Amino acid sequence: MFTQQLVNGLMLGSVYALIGIGYTLVFGVLRMLNLAHAYIFTSAPFITFALIGASVSPMLALFLGVVGAAFLGVLLYLVAFKPIPPEHALGGFVASLSFGIIIQVVIVNFYGSQPKKFPTILNLPDFNLGNVILSGVQIGSLCISASLMIGLLYLIKSTRFGRNIRAIAQNQMAASLLGVAVPAAVLLVFFMSSALAGLAGLMVAMRFESIGAFMGDMYAIKALAIIIIGGLGDVRGAVFAGLLLGVCEVMFQAYAPPGWSEAFIWLFLIGVFLVRPEGIFGVGIKTREI
Amino acid sequence: MNQKRLFLAGLVLGFTAVIQPVLAQQSIKIGVNVERTGVASSYGTHMLIAAQIALDEVNRAGGVNGAQIEFVIEDNRSSPEQAVIATRNIDRLGVAAMLGPIQTSQCRTAFPAANRAGLVSISPGSAAPGLTAQNRPWTFRIAAIDSLIVEEVISGLKRNNPNVKTVAIAVDTRDAYNQFLVKTVAPAAIEKSGLTILNKDQLVEMAPDTTDFSVFITKLKAMNPDVVLLGAGFDPAHGFLREANRQRFNVPMFAGQGYITTSMATAANDLQLWAGQPFDPESPEANVKKFVAEFKTRVEKELPGQYVSPTYIDASAYESIHVLADAMRASKITPSTDPKLAREQIRSYLASLKGYQGLGNVINMNQEGDTVKTTMVYRVRAGKWVKQ
Numbered sequence: 001m002f003t004q005q006l007v008n009g010l011m012l013g014s015v016y017a018l019i020g021i022g023y024t025l026v027f028g029v030l031r032m033l034n035l036a037h038a039y040i041f042t043s044a045p046f047i048t049f050a051l052i053g054a055s056v057s058p059m060l061a062l063f064l065g066v067v068g069a070a071f072l073g074v075l076l077y078l079v080a081f082k083p084i085p086p087e088h089a090l091g092g093f094v095a096s097l098s099f100g101i102i103i104q105v106v107i108v109n110f111y112g113s114q115p116k117k118f119p120t121i122l123n124l125p126d127f128n129l130g131n132v133i134l135s136g137v138q139i140g141s142l143c144i145s146a147s148l149m150i151g152l153l154y155l156i157k158s159t160r161f162g163r164n165i166r167a168i169a170q171n172q173m174a175a176s177l178l179g180v181a182v183p184a185a186v187l188l189v190f191f192m193s194s195a196l197a198g199l200a201g202l203m204v205a206m207r208f209e210s211i212g213a214f215m216g217d218m219y220a221i222k223a224l225a226i227i228i229i230g231g232l233g234d235v236r237g238a239v240f241a242g243l244l245l246g247v248c249e250v251m252f253q254a255y256a257p258p259g260w261s262e263a264f265i266w267l268f269l270i271g272v273f274l275v276r277p278e279g280i281f282g283v284g285i286k287t288r289e290i
Numbered sequence: 291m292n293q294k295r296l297f298l299a300g301l302v303l304g305f306t307a308v309i310q311p312v313l314a315q316q317s318i319k320i321g322v323n324v325e326r327t328g329v330a331s332s333y334g335t336h337m338l339i340a341a342q343i344a345l346d347e348v349n350r351a352g353g354v355n356g357a358q359i360e361f362v363i364e365d366n367r368s369s370p371e372q373a374v375i376a377t378r379n380i381d382r383l384g385v386a387a388m389l390g391p392i393q394t395s396q397c398r399t400a401f402p403a404a405n406r407a408g409l410v411s412i413s414p415g416s417a418a419p420g421l422t423a424q425n426r427p428w429t430f431r432i433a434a435i436d437s438l439i440v441e442e443v444i445s446g447l448k449r450n451n452p453n454v455k456t457v458a459i460a461v462d463t464r465d466a467y468n469q470f471l472v473k474t475v476a477p478a479a480i481e482k483s484g485l486t487i488l489n490k491d492q493l494v495e496m497a498p499d500t501t502d503f504s505v506f507i508t509k510l511k512a513m514n515p516d517v518v519l520l521g522a523g524f525d526p527a528h529g530f531l532r533e534a535n536r537q538r539f540n541v542p543m544f545a546g547q548g549y550i551t552t553s554m555a556t557a558a559n560d561l562q563l564w565a566g567q568p569f570d571p572e573s574p575e576a577n578v579k580k581f582v583a584e585f586k587t588r589v590e591k592e593l594p595g596q597y598v599s600p601t602y603i604d605a606s607a608y609e610s611i612h613v614l615a616d617a618m619r620a621s622k623i624t625p626s627t628d629p630k631l632a633r634e635q636i637r638s639y640l641a642s643l644k645g646y647q648g649l650g651n652v653i654n655m656n657q658e659g660d661t662v663k664t665t666m667v668y669r670v671r672a673g674k675w676v677k678q
Contacts, residue, residue: 001512
C-alpha cells in the first residue's frame with residue numbers, strides 16, 4: 001500500500017507542479033500574484049470540450065485548448081496587469097481575480113455548475129508494476145512537468161529571452177533603458193504561463209474524465225502554497241514543492257487519523273515556512289546573475 | 291413640469307399598488323426551495339422539471355377550485371444557510387405550501403424554520419430517519435426512509451453474494467446526508483444482516499472537493515473487504531467509481547439514495563454497485579410511463595446531455611405537487627383563502643394521508659410525517675442498472 005500511495009502522491013504532485021511552474025513564472029517577472037491562473041486552468045478543458053462538441057477532432061481540440069488558454073493569458077495581461085501602475089501592489093491582484101471570476105461565470109452560464117463527463121481523448125493504458133498501478137495519463141503528466149522544468153530552466157538561463165526576463169525581474173526600468181522590449185517579453189511570459197495552466201487543466205480533465213466550473217478552486221490555494229514553499233519565482237522550486245505537496249497530501253490522507261489529514265497538510269506547510277521562510281530554493285529569477 | 295411628472299409617477303405607483311394584489315390573487319402559490327445551483331444542482335434542476343410536469347397537468351385539468359397554481363422558486367444553492375433564507379422568503383410571499391429542500395443537509399435547517407413559521411413543507415428527497423419527527427407538525431417527506439432501503443439493498447446484495455462477511459466504509463466528510471447514513475443508519479442494518487464492519491471507528495474519510503480518489507481506493511483495497519459502503523454525494527461518487535474501476539477494485543459496493551441514474555451506472559461500469567429507491571422508472575403502469583416519457587422530453591430540451599430517467603426524487607416531487615393540489619381541492623382552498631387557514635388545512639390533509647395512488651406505489655403518511663413506500667433494489671450490470 002505504501003508504494004502505491006507514494007505513486008499516487010507523485011502523480012497528484014505532478015499536476016500541482018505543472019500549475020505551480022506557470023504561476024511562479026509570472027510572479028518571478030512581475031512580482032505580482034496572478035489570481036486568474038486557476039481559472040485559466042479551468043478554461044482549457046472547457047474550450048476543448050466545446051470544440052469536440054462542435055465536431056473538431058479531439059487532438060486538434062486539445063491543442064486549441066492550450067492555445068486558447070494561452071491567449072486568455074495574453075488578454076489577462078492586457079486588461080488586468082498592463083494598465084495597473086507597478087507601484088500599485090494590490091492592483092494586479094484584484095484585477096486578475098476579477099478576470100478569473102468572469103471566466104468562471106461565463107463557464108457556469110454556458111455549461112451550468114454541475115460537472116460534465118470529459119471525453120476520453122488519449123486512451124493511454126495504465127501500467128502494473130507488481131501490485132502498483134501507474135496511470136498512463138499521470139505518467140505523461142509527470143514526464144511533461146519534468147521536461148517543461150528542464151526546458152524552462154534552459155530558456156531562462158541560456159537564451160536571450162531568458163536573459164531579458166531576468167533583467168525585467170530585477171529592474172524593469174533599467175531593462176527597458178538597455179533595449180529590452182519589456183511589453184513583448186512580459187506578454188510572452190503570460191502566454192507561456194497560461195499555456196502551462198491550460199495544459200495542467202487538460203491533464204486533470206483527461207485523468208479524471210470530468211470537468212466542472214469550479215475544478216480550479218481546489219488547486220488555486222495549493223498553487224499559491226507551492227510557489228511560496230518552492231521560493232517565489234523559482235521554477236525548480238515550484239516543481240519540487242508541487243511534488244512534495246502531492247506526496248504529503250496523499251500520505252496524510254492515507255495514514256493520518258480520519259478527519260485530520262487536511263489540518264496536517266497545512267500544519268506541514270507552516271513547518272516548512274518556519275524552517276525555510278524564503279522557500280526551499282528561495283532565490284528566484286530576480287537574484288540570479290544576468 | 292416637475293410637478294406634472296411627480297403626479298404621473300404617483301398615479302402609476304398607486305395604480306400598480308391597487309392592481310397587483312388583484313392580479314396576484316388569481317393564482318395559488320406553492321414555494322419551491324430547491325438546490326438549483328451548487329453541489330446538488332443536478333438533483334435540483336431535474337426535480338424542478340418533474341414538479342413543473344405535475345403543475346402543468348394540474349393547471350391543464352382546470353387548476354384547483356377554479357384557480358391556477360404557480361411556483362415561487364427560491365434557489366438554496368445547496369447550502370444549509372441559504373436554505374433558511376429561501377424558506378423565510380417563501381414564507382413572506384404568503385404561499386400555501388413549500389416543496390423542498392431535497393437534501394437532508396438543507397432540510398436540517400429549513401425544516402425548523404418552516405416549523406416556526408407554520409409553513410407546510412414537503413421534501414421529495416431527504417431520507418435520514420427522524421428529521422420530520424423533530425419538526426412536527428409542519429414538515430413532511432414524500433421521499434423514502436433510508437433504514438428500510440439499506441436493509442433491502444443489503445439483503446439483495448447478500449442473496450447474490452452469499453459468501454460476503456466484511457464491509458469497509460468510505461464517506462465524504464462534507465456530506466451531511468452520507469455522514470448520517472454511514473454513521474447512524476447503515477451500521478445497524480449491516481450488523482443486523484450478520485456482516486462485520488472493518489473500519490467502524492476508522493472510516494475512510496474523503497476530503498471535500500477531492501477529484502483524485504486514488505488514495506482512498508488504495509486505502510480501501512489494503513483493508514481487503516468483501517463489500518464497500520460508499521457514502522458520497524452525486525458528483526464525488528462518479529469520480530470514486532471511475533477510480534475503483536481503474537484500480538480494478540471490483541468488490542460489491544452499495545450506497546444510499548440518488549444513485550440510480552444512467553451516468554452513475556456508466557461510471558460504475560463493471561463494478562457490482564447496489565442501490566435502492568422507492569420508484570421504478572421501468573414500471574409498466576400507465577401513469578409512470580407517461581411521466582417518464584414527458585420527463586425525458588423536457589430534460590433533453592432543457593438539460594441536454596444530462597440524465598433523462600427520473601430518480602425517486604423526481605418522482606416524489608411530481609407526487610408531492612399532485613398531493614398538494616388534491617389537498618387544496620379537498621379543503622376548498624382558493625386564492626382568497628387566508629394563507630394561515632390554507633396552510634392549516636393542507637397540513638391536516640397531509641397528516642392523515644392514506645392509500646394515495648402515487649407513481650407505481652401507494653403512499654401512506656406515518657405519524658412522523660414520513661411516507662412509507664415499497665423499496666425497489668437495483669444493481670449495475672455492464673454499465674446499466676438492472677432491477678433485482
